[in-house]
Amino acid sequence: MYIPDSYLDELIASDIPSGIDLTTHVLGIGAQLGRMEYYTRDAALLCGTEEAARIFGRFGCTVVEALPSGSMLAPGDVFMTVEGPAAGLHMGWKICLNIFEYYCALATKARQMVDAVHAVNPLCEVLSTRKLMPGTKPFDVKALTVGGAFPHRLGLSETVLVFEHHLTFYGGLEKFIADVPQLKAKVCEKKLFVESSVEDAARLVEAGVDGVQLDKVAPEQVAQLVPQLKAINPHVTLIAAGGVNLGNAAEYAATGVDGLATTCLHFAKPLDMSVRMSTL
Template sequence: MIRIPTERIDRFIEEDIPYIDLTSMVLGIGDCSGRMEYFTREDCVLAGASVVRQIMERIGCRVVEGHDDGAKLKSGEVFLVAEGSAANLHAAWKVCLNVFDHLSAIATMTRKMVDAAHRANPHCEILTTRKSMPGVKDLMTEAVMIGGAYPHRLGLSETVLVFEQHLAFLGGFDAFIERMPEFRARCIEKKLFVESGVEHALDLAKAGVDGIQLDKIPAVELKDVVEQIRAVNSHITLIAAGGIGLKNAEEYAGTGVDGLATTAPFAAKPMDMSVRIVPSL
């Protein structure tokens, strides 16, 4: 999946342990050998396993068994076991748990949305936007990919996507259409996408854009809009966006669009996961 550099892993650790584990030091238990088990109290899709293994290795713990990313877990299931000194186990405990419960929540929500969309349209994909929390885009992107979705747009350098505010600087929609040949010549290796409501969708399809992001159109209206656009340009890519989540993903996928752009997985409530740490026998 996504490569997480060692420097990133070290920052995750330092965020929780800036200097020392004062509690383990005061209690004098640091050198004792122990065993740590991670388990879930909810059914979920596991994410964060590859990152946690890197964290464990940097801290000095040994992962002796564990599930891989993407595993479907049942409530009560142990999904990772590690061994090491009490100091190292306690150092890994919380940072790894935080990775697991946040990323697994995103992966689980994503998987539910993917399954919902595919029930209505097997060719409609879930696409997560760049509205992720700053600083953790790599982790959140990996989680949605584990859940079966694709990143819609990871940054401004990646795709050409024209919004209403761009058109304002060009003199409006008509001016954009007039200059489209000029813009297409500048992005010859890229596709040209435009976000639009109902009012300009057909004009964009006739003008020959590669794709339209149909924003905030109710699903009950969108199907007719999609059919009209496809009648003009059968090869155009259509993405629905705006307010799409688990409750309406299936309905929107049924309109015939190619993808659903959403931020919903990023707001998933962390999974209820926990840890047992015990001395080695």
Template sequence: MYIADETIDKIIKEDVPYLDLTTKLLGIGEMTGVIKYTSREHAVLCGTEEVVRIFKKLGIEPVKASSSGSLLQPSETFLIGKGRVADLHMAWRLTMNILEYSSGIATRTRNLLEKARAVNPDIELLSTRKLFPGTKELSIKAVVAGGGMPHRLGLSETILVFEQHLRFMGGIEGLLKNYAVLRKAACDKAIIVEVTTLEDAKKLCRVGVDGIQLDKIPPEELQTMVAEIRKMSDRVKLIATGGITDRNAEIYARTGVDALSTSSLYFGKPTDIGVVIEK
């Protein structure tokens, strides 16, 4: 995944506006040392490529670097760099933050996907746009490293009709009335509509929408809805969303939907990573 130099520079500048004052005044900055990163738990690694770029910008030589997506064991050292002590200390905290938060997202993604695929091997896991502003590039990379995919990268990418849109169109009936015009204008795009009732889902099937997003529907009811929709169309993609976490992923996966969409991947405990700087 491409992340611009501008983003890398901004990350460094945010934590190191001028110099590391502590290292400077202690008089140890010109000494040489090694920085080592070790996982304290089972995890899916993410963010090492960005850390290596930070290393190079700060004059640190990468000695070892496992790639994003690697499965880490407890006590496994996955990243090593060597250089001036002043540079190692400038890199220390900001690189650890990148690795802990990114690996946390990647690990949650892998765990949720494994639970869902244990009961539905063909299901996909999609991340929503409900991420903290300013973290999008690293967050999306982490989801992909964990085996998921972004549901939408932005408003310019796909057509996803929500209830908020329908209020200005006269509801589902208004959308159906104008669907042919929308389909013609979006001839090369998928059209997905979010609904909460089987009746509305059936109406959308009849006009041939590409996907139906089923929001906040209890698993038992959702399973019945999926079965009824499949009788009408085996082409339409069905996405379950709303309150899906690693605690209920298996239940939702059993309903037969094509994908689970969730924001829970972004929120949770960072991966516990230890960092040591030594001579």
């Protein structure tokens, strides 16, 4: 996955708006050469070293060694070593530490959920929703994919997902069901998905929709519904959504659904990581 230079430059500009680390400048130590090691105090799934290396390159620093995103870390592990002028090391220090602490946490949480789901249903995938913190999308998506999850929808232009609000403007469920063949013809290269209640799911599958998203339906109800819907169309995609979290993900996966759409992966307590600096 590629995160644009412009996004990294925005992160830098937000922390160094005038292009100078005033503390390092006042102390007169900016030109001294040094070495910095990033290490973790928590077990973690690593994310973000590729972008950190690009950030440090802007400050005239060299990455001596770095583990790739997706590496498993144990407490105490050093995962990135950087050398360069003290001014560059200090300018990149916290920007990159924030990336590591926040997005390693998301990657780690995603991996925990994916492992729990695949342990009971290897064919069920964990899907992250669009309900993420504004401005965080590039690193958020990277972290969750590093953790083994997939984006549910990257944006409104990606797929057709019909909600009750859409049907309010369209003319209601009955009109929509009647028009499914024509609507599918309009998006012949894409899938037509609909969020549905338990009561309407079978009718939608019979009408020919490609997928049904069951929102806020209890696992025991989903377990009863899945075989009924698959009997109508074995190829229909069934997604459980609404309230899916680490505590119940395995239970939902065991119902036989094809995917779990969840928002919980966008939020995790930052991990405890730090740096050691020394002069060269």
